[in-house]
Amino acid sequence: MGTADVEAVWRIESARIVAALTRFTGDFGLAEDAAQEAVAEALVSWPLAPPANPAGWLMATARRRAIDAIRRRTALQDRYSLLAADRAVDAEIDPDRIDDDVLALMFVSCHPMLSPEARVALTLRVVGGLSSEEIARAFLVSVPTVQARITRGKKTIAAAGVPFELPAAGERRERLGGVLSVLYVIFTEGSTATSGDRLLRPDLAYEAIRLARTLAALLPDEPEVHGLLALCELTAARFPARTGPDGSPVLLEDQDRRRWDFSAIRRGLAALARASTRGLGPYGLQAAIAAVHASAPSVESTDWDRIVVLYEALGRVAPSPVVELNRAVAVAMASGPAQALAIVDELIALDRLPGSHLVPTVRGELLARLGRRPEARAELELAARLCANQRERSVLLRKAAALD
Numbered sequence: 001m002g003t004a005d006v007e008a009v010w011r012i013e014s015a016r017i018v019a020a021l022t023r024f025t026g027d028f029g030l031a032e033d034a035a036q037e038a039v040a041e042a043l044v045s046w047p048l049a050p051p052a053n054p055a056g057w058l059m060a061t062a063r064r065r066a067i068d069a070i071r072r073r074t075a076l077q078d079r080y081s082l083l084a085a086d087r088a089v090d091a092e093i094d095p096d097r098i099d100d101d102v103l104a105l106m107f108v109s110c111h112p113m114l115s116p117e118a119r120v121a122l123t124l125r126v127v128g129g130l131s132s133e134e135i136a137r138a139f140l141v142s143v144p145t146v147q148a149r150i151t152r153g154k155k156t157i158a159a160a161g162v163p164f165e166l167p168a169a170g171e172r173r174e175r176l177g178g179v180l181s182v183l184y185v186i187f188t189e190g191s192t193a194t195s196g197d198r199l200l201r202p203d204l205a206y207e208a209i210r211l212a213r214t215l216a217a218l219l220p221d222e223p224e225v226h227g228l229l230a231l232c233e234l235t236a237a238r239f240p241a242r243t244g245p246d247g248s249p250v251l252l253e254d255q256d257r258r259r260w261d262f263s264a265i266r267r268g269l270a271a272l273a274r275a276s277t278r279g280l281g282p283y284g285l286q287a288a289i290a291a292v293h294a295s296a297p298s299v300e301s302t303d304w305d306r307i308v309v310l311y312e313a314l315g316r317v318a319p320s321p322v323v324e325l326n327r328a329v330a331v332a333m334a335s336g337p338a339q340a341l342a343i344v345d346e347l348i349a350l351d352r353l354p355g356s357h358l359v360p361t362v363r364g365e366l367l368a369r370l371g372r373r374p375e376a377r378a379e380l381e382l383a384a385r386l387c388a389n390q391r392e393r394s395v396l397l398r399k400a401a402a403l404d
Helices: 003-025 028-045 056-069 074-083 098-109 116-126 134-140 143-160 167-190 202-218 225-234 262-278 282-295 304-317 321-335 337-349 358-369 372-386 388-403
Strands: none
Touching: 003 028, 003 098, 003 116, 003 202, 003 358, 028 056, 028 098, 028 116, 028 143, 098 116, 098 167, 098 202, 098 282, 116 143, 116 167, 134 143, 134 225, 167 202, 167 225, 202 225, 225 262, 225 282, 262 282, 304 321, 321 337, 321 358, 337 358, 358 372, 358 388, 372 388
16 A cells, blocks of 8 residues: 555545544644644555555554653643543444534634634644645645644644534534535535646545535524535536546536436535525525536526626625636626626736636636637646646646647
8 A cells, every 4th residue: 555545545534533533632633643643654554564444543543642642741641541441443433423523623623713714724634634735725825824824723722722522503603604614615625626637536525515414414594504515516416527537627518417416416406495595695606506507408508697697696795706707707608708808807907816727717718719819828828837737737738739
């Protein structure tokens, strides 16, 4: 077993391991540190002696590291005695408690005493299993900035003695926005990976959906929880058609819509109906846009005017440059590329998405439709240079080459 195997197991099991360790130690930072030490040891030992139960190996090793750390803290000898009691490793990953444990871990990570940036970065790291580099790319900030946020967040939680438990109902709602934003970013990373040689990372996406379903069961009267769940289900429904047999991306206009997951579409539409009971928020509006796509038999027959209206509403509720960029794409389909190009050029003039490959990607597509081929090729080549995902980059380069 090599590095890729260790990373795969960690990606799947990290939240469960950190959550279980936090429950037993009562120390959020210690649990995450011990888990990271176990991963480091796995990178060395697994190539030499692959374990029969990789997740159990990581849990047992992380538990030993946690006990060693507690043993060095003389003030916690009573807790060490409790932890050192003979327990089977399998009992520490209790399938009946995983949902509550991971959700409790998420609410701890999203404690209101932390800044919004720290909540997201910390939860993505310890619950989502994303690296600092992936988080940095997702938020268009530097890696040291992300690492500093994670470190400060862990220290703040430790200093405040935040208990590892699901908060009371009232406090739960105060933290809900942070939890939803974390789930959204985890799902987004899974639906379009920011780097690497895969377009999709379904392990992340489906973990976000699983947690969103659990959260919806826990908070059934919160419309935006159902809105986020609807968005994830409707977006994931297109996964089977988004890549070819070799993993290469398949653009929306080329997808075989018969391969879409219609069960996921039905679940998404049901969640959207529940989200609509008191008016749609940001996630519900995005789900409504995804529902328009899901109900259309083709790109040409899609109700682009409705999508433009929904993006305009989303821009008022949750303004962001990405929303404006997506609105430009919809405007291009509804009214033509010239009007859309004006929206994109305004984003560039205001420097709203510096360093992102998304702006030159959209601008290159619009210029190509306007017949400005040399400019379009230059934009697509720039987008390819800025894009960290190998699969997306290959598509951009093919489009640029086709403009010769």
